[in-house]
Amino acid sequence: MYNLGISCYYHDSAAALLKDGHVIAAVEEERFSRKKFDDDFPHKAIQWCLDEAGITPDKIDSVAFYDKPVLKFERLLDNYIAVAPRGLYSFLDVIPKWIHKRLWIKNDIKKALKGFKGEIIFPEHHLSHAAHAFYTSPFEESAILTIDGVGEWSTTSYGYASNDSVKITNDIRWPHSLGLFYSAFTYFLGFKVNEGEYKLMGLSSYGKPKYYDLIMENLIDVKNDGSIHLNMEYFAFTYDKVMTSKKFSKLFGIEPKTRDEKTLQIHFDIGASAQKVLEDVILKMVHHIYDKTKMKNLCIGGGVALNGVSNYKILSEGPFENVHIPPSPGDAGSAVGAAQYLYYIYHKNPKDTSDNTQLIQENVYVGPSYTDKEIKVFLDSKNVSYKSFDDTELLQKTAQPIADGNVVGWYQGKMEWGPRALGNRSILADPRRANMKDILNAKIKHRESF
Template identity: 85%
Template sequence: MYNLGISCYYHDSAAALLKDGHVIAAVEEERFSRKKFDDDFPKHAIEWCLNEAKIKPNEINSIAFYDKPILKFERLLDNYIAVAPRGLSSFLDVIPKWLHKRLWIKNEIKKSLNGFNGEIIFPDHHMSHAAHAFYTSPFEESAILTIDGVGEWSTTSFGHAKNNSIKLTNDVRWPHSLGLFYSAFTYFLGFKVNEGEYKLMGLSSYGVPKYYDLILDNLIDVKDDGSIHLNMEYFAFTYDKVMINKKFSELFGISPKTRDEKTLQIHFDIGASAQKVLEDVILKIVNHIYKKTNMKNLCFGGGVALNGVANYKLLKEGPFENIHIPPSPGDAGSAVGAAQYLYHICHNNPKIHFEDQTQLIHENVYVGPSFGNEEILDFLDSEKIDYEYYERDSLLKKTAKLISEGNIVGWYQGKMEWGPRALGNRSILADPRREDMKDILNAKIKHRESFRPFAPSILEEYSSEYFEMDIPSPYMLMVSPVKKPNKIPAVTHVDGTGRLQTVSRKTNSLYYDLINEFYNITEVPVIINTSMNVMGEPIVNTPKHAYSMILKTDMDYLVMGNYLVGRK
């Protein structure tokens, strides 16, 4: 049985294909279109999924779209009526897009998949998040929490899941949204909404939460159970294309920061205050869910689950024994979640039990496009690019040595990762021991803000030696205090933390063995891992994309398959 999941028309469009409940192909549309956070219909992603499985549209049994467009349209109309006469310009911009395209998603699917004759279903937006969170977890049953900007009406929901049943029993509704609260500060501090929230998280570490009480007294009312009520006198997203109004700016005594404006201490402090409010609200929510469900496991989904600082606080200070967050908890991941909802709940198939949890992790992540040695060699020869070929062991030793000598190396191997993080297959690697490496990578490779941190990949068995982490963190979704910052300064953020990825040999043997070779040379089982892209561009997909990195950055070497390419 083949099930296809689709997400699009808001941000992070994606497609995912399941065979008998197993994810066999999943990819974001941006990796083909080269438009970061592409929200268009994922025609290239769908085409790749079908080609990867070697099937035609008529072999797909059913398709799931990640939300209910009719209910979302209803919410938009209801909102514009409520805020009228304000919101006319936003209405004239948004509604024609819905009338022209977004309401007719079923027609778009049938047109794109000529020959498909199966059913098309539309699960609730937060149900798609919940399904992705639960069916990528190792749990037989768990509590469920989803938090994002907004789906149809819900902005936060919780409930419980067991086998092929998910019940979302409670929610918070538009416009009272913890995700949009955080996005308002993202906008206020000079970043793009739905793109820059992770930048705000990094920026917040440079500040102190001086404005915490000011925010709670004026912007957001938080109840003991974590439910919230935004003071809409300060927010503009219900009637304008921007998130906040003049009153919001007056509260903090500064204008919204522009992208080119220098980041001042007040910006860092406001960011730290917003981050602390987010963390405290989430803790209140999970304490309430624990009392209601009395379960030991929690699955957490939705875009807010990408906030690794809050996730770690949830892990350490929350009441649940075990927490699972999928590798792509945002809207892209809902393409998988919608297909999983279709297979397990609509078609009444039991949750898949994995004897080896590393197999589950592998299926959750390494399901994207791949290019083998033959295709890589064809590209290198066609472009007359000089290269050296190495067998596996020699390649690992050579690459580890280059990194230990201060070189920055692109690492392009196997199947592309699912989700927003490069997890060892589309990565740029460097030496974490060099204190100046963070600034070098930001300025000369990534071309991004100087305050942005870099992630450490660590051999799983050493994680508790270097970080305050006693469980695996395979998806790079936990920001943990660093125990030995003097040994790995380049991946230690200003607040003494690192967003770590634990690497298991069973999950990614090639990447594990590379880090192990680096450990043999340096006695440090950690390597810098950042995604292979520059600011404003998606992660690379093809060998051509990967090679372009060596042309437009100061990256020293590129390893594609068994081929080593040098800048010189």
């Protein structure tokens, strides 16, 4: 049985193909389009998945799209009515995109899969996150926590999972979103929303949480169970293309930082404060979920699960014995999650946890790869000089330049799934050198020093 999962039209569009529940191909559209965070329909990613499996669309049994577009459209309309007359320009920009394209995803899928005659289903956004978190884990049963900006209506959800069942029991709903709270600070500190949150996490380590109390007293009401209520007077994302209001700027005494503006200590301190609020809220959520489920395992999904500092706090200070987070917990990963929902929950197939090594391989190294022959043909076509080495000589030739302070681009096997370099497409450098981080950021990554 082949099942195809698709995510697109928000950010990080992707496609994933499962065979009898095993992930055999998964890749983001940006890997082919070369457009960072490409959100368009993943034509190229789908075609690569089919080519990798050696099948045509008529062999696919069923397809899952990662959320419910009609429910999401309902939320958008409801929101614009609620904030009117504010939000007119946002309405005129967003709604035509939905009416002309995003509501007709089923037609897009049928056009892309000529010959496909199977069923197309639409699991809810946070169920796709939950399925991806659980079915990539080695657990037979687990508590579930998903946190992101927003799906259809939910922004955070929790529940439990076992075998062929994932149950969402509670959620927090739009506009009260921990993910959008963090994205508001991402915007305010000069980074791009849905792209720069990891930069905010890095920036926060250089500051002190001096504004923690100010944030807790004015911006966010947090209950003991981790549920939140945002003070929407300070946020503009319900009606504008920016995330924060003028009242937000007045609270901190500065205007939103521009990209080229120098990062000052106040920016580091605001970032540290926002990060601490995020960590404290998530810890409250985690403790509440443990009290309710009494399970020893926790699986976490959603884009906020990419916050590694917060994840460490969950592991070190949380009550769960085991914590699992998939390598791509955000929306791209939900292409796999939707397909897993389709196979395990919709079609009621049992989960197999007998081979943890296979689980890791299937959910990390599932992207494109190229043979030595293919690489040589490409290099020859571009008149690029190269040398070939056996494995032993290759390791020696690689280790010495690294020891000498050089930076090496390392390629092997299949591309990793998700935004983290995990050994197959990696930049290697000597961590013993005090200035190496600055060299990488300045010369390779072309990003901020932190």
